[in-house]
Amino acid sequence: EDQVTQSPEALRLQEGESSSLNCSYTVSGLRGLFWYRQDPGKGPEFLFTLYSAGEEKEKERLKATLTKKESFLHITAPKPEDSATYLCAVQGYGNKLVFGAGTILRVKS
């Protein structure tokens, strides 16, 4: 069964303090690993898709990387508006997305 574990559960950063979120996964044939951002009471917002180990993608202060067992979401010099829950999901040959529980990020000014 496909599984996703995200750590830490919650992360508090000062504005400008860079850090990383972890997503460990087991999947029967990885077709894609996805990162989403979710604000309270809103739908998840798509950030990145990674397809194979070694792949990296960047968007503003965010950079996602992928290995054969885990993915990292690096946040460089975060701002308060980066505060949200970050969700990781994998898609295997079963076609459905399996989500992790998420990391709640709070950035204080």
Added chain:
Amino acid sequence: DSGVTQTPKHLITATGQRVTLRCSPRSGDLSVYWYQQSLDQGLQFLIQYYNGEERAKGNILERFSAQQFPDLHSELNLSSLELGDSALYFCASSVERQKLTYEQYFGPGTRLTVT
């Protein structure tokens, strides 16, 4: 704005009742997915439709059913509602071509409260 619309935004109903949630996918997307998000369960995949046909099933209860219409909008029907069905219900859509993976875009969700 993802381009996926869901109605209603909020729904309050009593136990034992039946409700219908509606979703319109992004223009051009053929696949529609339904998810349930509760505090203790996280985001759980329920069911997927592709161009009107059921494609994949997840943790969907027998009391729940869905369909996708010729205009590609989808409805999720929840019946014999229980207190534990209170949750956020999200619809997502994707282009999805055979043997390729495409990201899913989520709607704003419907918050269901069962009293």
